Amino acid sequence: MTDRKRSLSGIRVTGRFHLGNYLGAGINYVRLQDEYESYIFVADYHTLTTKPNAREFSNDLYEMVMDLIAIGVDPGRTVIYRQSAIPKVAELTLLLAMVTPLSWVQRVPTFKEKVRDQPDNVNLGLFEYPVLQSADIIIVKGDVVPVGRDQAAHLELTREITRRFNRTYGHVFPEPAIVLNPDAPIIKGTDGKAKMSKSLNNIIGVTDPPEVITKQVMSMVTDTKRVYKTQPGHPRTCNVCAMYKLFFDDWEHYWELCRRAQIGCQEKKSLLAKRIVERFAPFRERRAELTREQIDEILAAGAVRAGEVAEKTMVEVRNAIGLPPYSQL
Numbered sequence: 468m469t470d471r472k473r474s475l476s477g478i479r480v481t482g483r484f485h486l487g488n489y490l491g492a493g494i495n496y497v498r499l500q501d502e503y504e505s506y507i508f509v510a511d512y513h514t515l516t517t518k519p520n521a522r523e524f525s526n527d528l529y530e531m532v533m534d535l536i537a538i539g540v541d542p543g544r545t546v547i548y549r550q551s552a553i554p555k556v557a558e559l560t561l562l563l564a565m566v567t568p569l570s571w572v573q574r575v576p577t578f579k580e581k582v583r584d585q586p587d588n589v590n591l592g593l594f595e596y597p598v599l600q601s602a603d604i605i606i607v608k609g610d611v612v613p614v615g616r617d618q619a620a621h622l623e624l625t626r627e628i629t630r631r632f633n634r635t636y637g638h639v640f641p642e643p644a645i646v647l648n649p650d651a652p653i654i655k656g657t658d659g660k661a662k663m664s665k666s667l668n669n670i671i672g673v674t675d676p677p678e679v680i681t682k683q684v685m686s687m688v689t690d691t692k693r694v695y696k697t698q699p700g701h702p703r704t705c706n707v708c709a710m711y712k713l714f715f716d717d718w719e720h721y722w723e724l725c726r727r728a729q730i731g732c733q734e735k736k737s738l739l740a741k742r743i744v745e746r747f748a749p750f751r752e753r754r755a756e757l758t759r760e761q762i763d764e765i766l767a768a769g770a771v772r773a774g775e776v777a778e779k780t781m782v783e784v785r786n787a788i789g790l791p792p793y794s795q796l
Contacts, residue, residue, distance in 0.1 A: 471503055474500075474502075474611050474612070475508075475604050475643070476612065477507070477508050478507065480527050481665055482526075482531060483674055484534040484673045484674060486743075491652075491654065499613060499646075501544075505545040507548075508773070512599060513600070516581075529762055532766065533754050533757045537750045547769045549770060555777045559602040559606050560599045560601075563598050563632065572597055575624060577596075581593050581596075601624065604643050605643065606777045607773060607776045607780070608780060610644065612645060612646060614646070614647065626642050629641075630642060639780075639787050659689075674750050680747075681744065685737070690708075696728065697728055698728055699725075700730075701725075707736055710739055714739065714742045
């Protein structure tokens with residue numbers, strides 16, 4: 468057993484990683500497994516709030532886990548498991564709901580956003596999403612939770628629910644700390660407007676084939692103020708130039724070429740595509756070696772390890788609340 472603190476991360480089932488996923492979260496996953504006892508779950512329960520048939524995203528689930536491993540998440544150091552493989556998380560969600568005021572959940576901003584996105588499927592699970600998320604975290608007694616800034620409100624609610632539970636029943640759970648990656652860049656999609664999202668079809672892949680990545684990069688919106696190659700560019704407002712800061716050590720050189728009209732937008736995109744393809748070549752090679760059978764084995768082993776932790780936690784929870792132990796049921 469390790470005495471290291473635990474890190475817990477969850478990922479909705481959306482398929483292969485894109486650049487925003489990797490730079491915003493993936494790098495953190497790899498780093499944290501060196502510092503913490505790391506747990507990562509694939510959030511298939513959460514995905515049901517928007518895609519009610521799990522068979523429809525089964526392939527995306529495999530794609531996502533393969534990408535996790537391809538980018539450097541090591542199943543030997545990180546417990547990787549399916550959320551639905553830990554049924555006790557549903558029991559804890561119910562029990563947490565008993566001590567969570569309705570007003571707390573109503574104020575979470577992402578619920579209103581989801582209602583706008585899917586007005587024909589506003590289900591209770593969507594509303595209770597933050598409570599389930601809280602159960603995911605504290606059932607393995609996660610000490611730290613790495614998230615993007617858009618998830619910070621959810622995590623703050625988790626901290627409030629944890630405090631309320633501990634005040635009501637006695638100290639059972641550590642209060643999870645929010646870990647924001649200060650170095651995580653804001654990655655706009657190929658449209659140059661919204662952040663990368665598969666639903667907006669504005670992504671650049673990480674483990675996609677080179678020809679796919681190249682096509683995605685070449686479709687990027689560049690300097691909208693620049694009509695002709697002979698005109699000086701405006702690198703500070705160009706989405707492609709922003710990417711250069713991530714992939715070129717000498718990005719300032721290219722920005723200066725742009726300002727002097729010595730490099731055109733198409734050439735900039737071509738060079739960027741080549742660099743991205745080269746940078747992620749090891750990921751593609753590692754991914755190509757993986758099979759679904761291996762992923763099944765990794766998820767099964769992860770479910771056993773996470774399940775043991777969840778079982779121990781729920782024994783404590785039922786005892787604290789005054790419910791009969793499992794042995795008497």
